[in-house]
Amino acid sequence: MLDKNGIAKRIAKEIKDGYYVNLGIGIPTLVANYIPNGINVVLQSENGLLGMGPFPFDGEEDPDLINAGKQTITTLPGSSIFDSAMSFGMIRAQKIDLTILGAMEVSENGDIANWKIPGKMVKGMGGAMDLVASAKNIIVAMQHINKAGESKLLPNCTLPLTGIKCIKKIVTELAVLDILPEGGFKLIERAPGVSVDFIRNATLGRLYATDDVPEMAID
Amino acid sequence: MINKVVAGADEAIKDIEDGNTLMLGGFGLCGIPENCIAALVKKGVKELTCIANNAGVDDFGIGLMLQTRQVKKMISSYVGENAEFERQLLSGELEVELIPQGTLATRCLAAGYGMPAIFTPAGVGTEVAEGKEIRNFKGKDYLMEYAFDADFALVKAWKGDTAGNLIFRSTSRNFNPVMAMAGKITIAEVEQLVEAGELDPDQIHTPGVYVHRIFQGKEYEKRIEQRTVRSKN
Numbered sequence: 001m002l003d004k005n006g007i008a009k010r011i012a013k014e015i016k017d018g019y020y021v022n023l024g025i026g027i028p029t030l031v032a033n034y035i036p037n038g039i040n041v042v043l044q045s046e047n048g049l050l051g052m053g054p055f056p057f058d059g060e061e062d063p064d065l066i067n068a069g070k071q072t073i074t075t076l077p078g079s080s081i082f083d084s085a086m087s088f089g090m091i092r093a094q095k096i097d098l099t100i101l102g103a104m105e106v107s108e109n110g111d112i113a114n115w116k117i118p119g120k121m122v123k124g125m126g127g128a129m130d131l132v133a134s135a136k137n138i139i140v141a142m143q144h145i146n147k148a149g150e151s152k153l154l155p156n157c158t159l160p161l162t163g164i165k166c167i168k169k170i171v172t173e174l175a176v177l178d179i180l181p182e183g184g185f186k187l188i189e190r191a192p193g194v195s196v197d198f199i200r201n202a203t204l205g206r207l208y209a210t211d212d213v214p215e216m217a218i219d
Numbered sequence: 220m221i222n223k224v225v226a227g228a229d230e231a232i233k234d235i236e237d238g239n240t241l242m243l244g245g246f247g248l249c250g251i252p253e254n255c256i257a258a259l260v261k262k263g264v265k266e267l268t269c270i271a272n273n274a275g276v277d278d279f280g281i282g283l284m285l286q287t288r289q290v291k292k293m294i295s296s297y298v299g300e301n302a303e304f305e306r307q308l309l310s311g312e313l314e315v316e317l318i319p320q321g322t323l324a325t326r327c328l329a330a331g332y333g334m335p336a337i338f339t340p341a342g343v344g345t346e347v348a349e350g351k352e353i354r355n356f357k358g359k360d361y362l363m364e365y366a367f368d369a370d371f372a373l374v375k376a377w378k379g380d381t382a383g384n385l386i387f388r389s390t391s392r393n394f395n396p397v398m399a400m401a402g403k404i405t406i407a408e409v410e411q412l413v414e415a416g417e418l419d420p421d422q423i424h425t426p427g428v429y430v431h432r433i434f435q436g437k438e439y440e441k442r443i444e445q446r447t448v449r450s451k452n
Contacts, residue, residue, distance in 0.1 A: 063441035064389040070247040071447040085328040088321025123299035130321030133340035164344035
């Protein structure tokens with residue numbers, strides 16, 4: 001079973017040289033720490049920055065320079081800054097190669113819910129609805145099961161939706177899964193030490209798995 | 220050159236009235252019109268509809284206007300990090316319309332570009348789409364979203380000149396340029412106000428035609444919401 005950093009490490013392997021990438025808040029933010037050496041990627045922050053750098057050194061923080069999580073950050077050589085309309089313009093026009101975001105639930109037909117729990121939590125969708133509606137390549141980083149042991153990979157989402165039929169790949173603490181065009185989760189890799197049966201029991205939506213699904217290789 | 224300069228925040232906002240719709244620039248606490256917000260709190264105008272990406276924190280930004288119950292409705296994309304906001308929302312004192320961030324920005328852009336509406340895929344198939352017209356282009360569904368109609372836009376820039384031209388700094392640009400274009404009356408507060416001619420025309424982000432009033436803010440706290448740093452070692 002993977003911890004949050006393990007999920008981030010596995011997702012980082014999906015990033016290819018030359019990608020422009022948008023990282024959501026939470027586990028997706030950790031992915032930046034595991035981008036392999038020799039791979040050049042540009043991170044987008046949807047408030048209006050391409051080329052997000054690391055956190056500033058203590059004492060060098062700039063209140064005018066933050067990321068979409070409102071954290072102080074830095075720019076890099078080659079960074080550019082623009083307004084929020086242009087930022088979502090490049091997202092809508094599919095100039096961003098890969099979007100990585102978190103989810104509370106994903107359904108077997110690729111619907112995602114991650115912005116609202118009626119009666120409990122209403123923080124808003126931020127840029128998530130724009131991202132999932134337009135991105136050509138989305139990876140969801142999420143927990144396979146919640147604290148009560150219930151599956152979050154479902155036949156249908158129960159929470160208010162963020163987007164429909166948009167998710168194609170999921171990385172959880174248990175597995176890497178693709179969502180098939182005709183619907184259903186296809187097991188691609190197992191987390192170290194996790195059996196196919198365990199994943200099957202943790203997945204409420206339709207799961208397609210062969211007995212020889214490989215264990216994922218992460219350092 | 221037409222001179223847009225007013226003495227300060229109090230004069231700039233003097234005709235904002237109860238029930239007006241305001242746009243406020245900023246992302247989180249970054250690039251917010253601090254001086255205009257302070258003047259609105261002082262003036263005590265009520266029943267405001269505020270279009271802003273976020274609602275500030277409890278004791279800064281739009282949060283200050285929530286504490287004084289001046290806001291009737293917020294139109295925002297993300298409103299976490301604000302306990303008073305959550306309390307007013309759950310008790311029904313505050314009306315909130317949550318919309319996707321790109322939709323928010325682009326509805327401002329449409330207003331500033333003189334376009335009545337835009338089509339965006341954001342929110343298709345979700346509760347955001349309820350009651351909205353859907354059009355299919357090249358096999359994909361899009362929602363029709365209207366340009367915003369705001370009485371005033373309050374924006375914050377780094378530098379501005381007496382003709383109302385604006386230059387923003389770093390990611391404090393965010394929603395400010397598109398909101399500046401979108402207000403029926405746009406009020407810009409700047410950290411440095413200079414004479415017309417001192418800014419390079421090639422470097423202007425917002426042309427002065429969009430700005431009706433400009434003043435140099437008295438002081439800027441520029442509070443940091445999430446201070447994240449790394450060690451030099």
